[in-house]
Amino acid sequence: MLVILMDEQILSPACVCQTCLLADQSGQPRWRQGKLGCGHAVRKLTPQQPEQYECEMGFRIANVE
Numbered sequence: 001m002l003v004i005l006m007d008e009q010i011l012s013p014a015c016v017c018q019t020c021l022l023a024d025q026s027g028q029p030r031w032r033q034g035k036l037g038c039g040h041a042v043r044k045l046t047p048q049q050p051e052q053y054e055c056e057m058g059f060r061i062a063n064v065e
Helices: 013-017
Strands: 002-005 039-042 051-055 060-063
Touching: 002 013
Parallel strands: none
Antiparallel strands: 002 060, 039 051, 051 060
């Protein structure tokens, strides 16, 4: 499940991505084959952290299982 990480909040991508020009037709991040197509991977600080990405709009997105 993809979530958007803010300073003190965790948001659903539907709250943010639906107005993004890079989102897919359903207003979700472009998630394909385990990679974010509308952003880039961010290096994890610890192996326990989930995969994190930074979208083109500057939001931090995590893949939480």
